[in-house]
Amino acid sequence: MEYQQIVKEIAPCGLDCRRCAGYSQGEIKEHSTKLLNLLGNYERLAKIMSDHNPAFSDYQSFKEILTSFSQASCAGCRNDASACPVDCIAKTCHKEKEVDFCFQCKEYPCSGQNNPMLRERWLQKNNRMKEIGVVEFYNEQKRIPRY
Template identity: 50%
Template sequence: MAIREEILTSLAPCGLDCSRCHGFAGGEIKKLSEQLIEALGDFQSVADKLSSFMPVMQNYRQFREMLDFFTLAGCAGCRSGKAQFPLCAAKSCFKEKGVDFCFQCDEYPCGRNRYDAPLHERWRRINDRMKEVGVEVYYEEQKKRPRY
C-alpha cells in the first residue's frame, strides 16, 4: 500500500486516526481484543476461583464484557461515508470541499463540527500540526502516541 493510501485509510478528514479507534472494524483495538479473548480462553472459571483471595478477579465478567464489545466494532471509517460519530461534519464536508483534511479547506477553521470543547481543541491541534509539518510527518508522529 502506498503511503498516501495508507494515510487516507488510517486518518479521518479531521485528522483522528480511525485505525486505532475502538469502533473501527479493521482497527487495532478490535484485533487485540479478539486476540486477548482467544488467549484467555475459559478464564472465567479461573477468575471465579481466584476471586476469594484476589478481589480484582470479581470484575472479570465486566472486563470480558468490554472485550466482547470491542470485538463488535463495525465502523468503516469516516471516508467510507458510513461513519458512526454524529457530531462530525468533516466526514462529509471533505468531499464537498475536495480536500483530504480539514486544514486544507479555505474555510478552516470552521464551525460546522459540533465537537465538545476538548475535542474541538484536539481537532485544531491536529490540523494545525498537519499544516505545520505536513501530513506524512504528522502521520508518523501520531502513530507513536496513544489514540485516547
Template identity: 50%
Template sequence: MEYKEAVRRLAPCGLGCSRCADYAGGEIRKLSVRLVELLNGYLRVARVKEAIKPVFTGYPQFEEVLKSLTQAACSGCRGDNVLCPIECVAGVCSKEKGVDFCFQCEESPCSKKIDTQIQERWLRFNLRMKEIGVEDFYQEQSRLPRY
C-alpha cells in the same frame, strides 16, 4: 506510509479512525480477538482467584466488554459504515470542498460548528498536519494513545 494510506486511516478532522476501538480493521479489535482466544476458559480460574484478589469478581463484566471490542465494525469516517458517535461536519464539508483534510481548504480554520468534544484537537491536528505533512502526522500520532 504513503499519503493515500494515511488519508484512509485519518478522519478529515485529523482523528485517527484506524486507532479507534470501534474501527473494524484496527489494532484494538485485533488484539481483543486474540485476548478472547487466549483467555478462553479463564472464568473458572477467575472464580478461584476471587478469594485472594476480590477484583476478579468483576471478571465476567471484563469478559463482556472485551468481547464487545471484538465486534468493532466501523469503517472510519471515509467509509460506508460510519459508526462514530461524534457528529462532525468535517467529513461532509471536506467532501463538498473536495479536500482530504480541513487544513487544505482555503477557508480553514472556518467558523463551522465543530463538535465541542473534538474542536480543540481538530484545530491542533490540522495545524500540525499543515506544518509537518499528513504522512509524518500519521506516524507521529500512531505512537501516541488514541484516547
C-alpha cells in the same frame, strides 16, 4: 507509510480511525479479539483467582467490555458505513470541498466545527498536520495513546 494509505486511516478531522475502539479494521478490535481467544474459558480460573485477588471477581464485566471491543463495526469517517457517534461536520464537508483533510481547505479554519470540545482537538490536529505534513503527523500520532 504512503500518503494514500494514511488517508484511509486518518479521518478528515485528524483523528486516527485505525486506533479507534469502534473501528472495524482497528488495532483495538484486533487485540481484543486476540485476547478473548487467548483467555478462552478463563471464567473458571477467574473464580479461583478472586479468592486471592478481588479484581478477578469482576472478570465477567471485563469480558463483556472486551467482547464489545472485539465487535467493533465502524467503517471509518470516510465511509458511508461510518458508525461514529460523534456528529462531526468534517465527515461530509471534506467531500464537498474535495480535500483529504480540513487544513487543506482554503476556508480552514471555518466555523463549521462549532462543538467546543471537538473544535479544540480539530484545530490542534489539523494545525499540526499543516505544520509537519501528513506523513510525519501519522508517524507522530501512532506513538501516542489514542484516548
